Amino acid sequence: MxxxxxxxxxxxxxxxxxxxxxxxxxxxxxxxxxxxxxxxxxxxxxxxxxxxxxxxxxxxxxxxxxxxxxxxxxxxxxxxxxxxxxxxxxxxxxxxxxxxxxxxxxxxxxxxxxxxxxxxxxxxWQRHQLEAWLRHLFDPQVSLASLQVEADRLQLSLHWPSQVCVLELNATHQVAAGQARILTALRSISDCLCAPLSATEVLWCRPYSARRDDRAWLAQADEREWGVARLLVSDPVSNLDELRQASQALQALKAFSAEQLPSQRLLELSEHRLATLLHSQRNSWLLKGWLQPLQQLQAQDRTGVLMTTLSVWCRHDGQAQVCAQALGIHRNTLRYRLERIAELSGIELARFDQRLQLSLGLGLLTPQG
The missing domain is CATH 3.30.450.40 (GAF domain)
Known part of the structure; x- marks a missing residue:
């Protein structure tokens, strides 16, 4: 009452x-x-x-x-x-x-x-309860069973397949106003759920559509001056368990992209799945051992020429002529650099598995200042 x-x-x-x-x-x-x-x-x-x-x-x-x-x-x-x-x-x-x-x-x-x-x-009250439930998706301490019980109590209408998104906002003095405008707009969309995750983040759960153009949506957000810095998008999910896992995967994607792709505005989990997975395990003993050859190379490459060469070489799938042209060097110079990379890292570049190790590892290294 x-x-x-x-x-x-x-x-x-x-x-x-x-x-x-x-x-x-x-x-x-x-x-x-x-x-x-x-x-x-x-x-x-x-x-x-x-x-x-x-x-x-x-x-x-x-x-x-x-x-x-x-x-x-x-x-x-x-x-x-x-x-x-x-x-x-x-x-x-x-x-x-x-x-x-x-x-x-x-x-x-x-x-x-x-x-x-x-x-x-x-x-x-209903909105606050819903926002608390959405935030609990990111909290591993809250069990899936508890999420289901709370969803039933709130009579949440979850539509499958769904897609989880995280909006990162520009940290300006007007961020609160921008976040309020975004939340108002998203709440008006049928079958969408949204909640503020922090002062500069918004969680958006929406029905999945293969025809959706997120780049166009970002352009509209810019026109409306919502202050959206980045949009992170999960794969489509079909149940609450997958929704919870997709939400937590976006947190890992956020950490990876902030370190390795800071200027990219649209980040789809489907395009960075393996790199995100490896980045989430970057402190494990197994992965540290995997990165050790690259770290050896990085430590001895004072000018950064070899690391740049390796990055371009991996980007062009080891195609020597295309790589040399991209670097603006002669093929003999490229061959010398690759031999030096193999010597310093201890990696056999002729082996596919070890080339893959280098290629994936480049996206996990912390840049040297």
């Missing part, structure tokens, strides 16, 4: 007194005046309101009756009801015969304002 508070009570008074030329009081469920056109009457007890609360009916007070009651002036006092609950009293000051016609109309208007406030409160 919604309780009358001072801001709501005064809002009712201000709206009513903009219509009728009489003072209006709003009393709470204890008969205290918490909203009034006469500030001196605020926070005083109204015995007429207590009579209304005790009898659950209209109470009219004339001059004679007012003289016998504390804190009361002539007028009409009517109960305010929300649902089946008596939540307060509305009083209109004046000769009862004159103000009586206004009383019922003002009560109806006041109860509509209370109901509107209640609906807003329920919507806000």
């Amino acid at each position: 919604l309780e009358l508070d001072l801001p709501l009570a005064q809002h009712i008074v201000d709206r009513a007194m903009a219509i009728v030329p009489y003072n209006i009081n709003v009393m709470d469920a204890q008969g205290m005046i918490i909203g009034s056109g006469d500030p001196q009457r605020l926070h005083t007890r109204h015995e007429g309101a207590q009579l209304v609360l005790a009898n659950r009916r209209m109470v009219e007070v004339d001059e004679q009756a007012a003289a016998c009651l504390r804190g009361v002036r002539p007028g009409v006092n009517v109960p305010l009801v929300q649902g089946d609950q008596l939540i307060g009293v509305l009083g209109i000051t004046g000769e009862p015969a004159i103000v009586r016609p206004y009383a019922e109309l003002l009560r109806m208007a006041a109860e509509m304002l209370v109901e509107q406030r209640q609906l807003h409160a329920e919507r806000d």
Whole structure:
């Protein structure tokens, strides 16, 4: 049940007194005046309101009756009801015969304002519960069973296949306003769920569509000045378990892309799946051993020429002529550099598995400053 508070009570008074030329009081469920056109009457007890609360009916007070009651002036006092609950009293000051016609109309208007406030409160509560549920997708401490129970309680309508996205926002002084605009826009889209993950991140769960053009969406976001820096997109998922895994995979993609692809705005998990997986394991003993040959090369390549050559060579799938042209060097120079790379790293470049090790490892190395 919604309780009358001072801001709501005064809002009712201000709206009513903009219509009728009489003072209006709003009393709470204890008969205290918490909203009034006469500030001196605020926070005083109204015995007429207590009579209304005790009898659950209209109470009219004339001059004679007012003289016998504390804190009361002539007028009409009517109960305010929300649902089946008596939540307060509305009083209109004046000769009862004159103000009586206004009383019922003002009560109806006041109860509509209370109901509107209640609906807003329920919507806000529902939104906060939904946002908390979405954030729990990223929390490995929250079990999948708990997520399912909470989804059922909130009556979430999850549509499959779905797709998880994370929007990273530009960290400017207007980031809060941009985030608010994005959330408002996304909430208006049918079958979409969204929540702020942090001051500069928004989680967006949307129905999957193979025809969706995310580059065009980013262009529209720029036109609307939403301040979207990057968009990270998961694979389509078909159930809650996959939704949880996709959400956590985006966190790994975010960490990988921030280090290795800082200028790329659109990042699709499907294009960086293996690199993301390896990056998420970058502190493991196995992967450290895998990266050791490259780190040896990097440590001894003071000018960076060999690392650049290796990167271009891997990018062109080991095609010597194309690689030499891309680097602007002679094939003999390229051959010498590759021999030097093999010598310093201990990798046999003729072996496919070891070339693959170098190629994937390049995307996991921490750049040297």
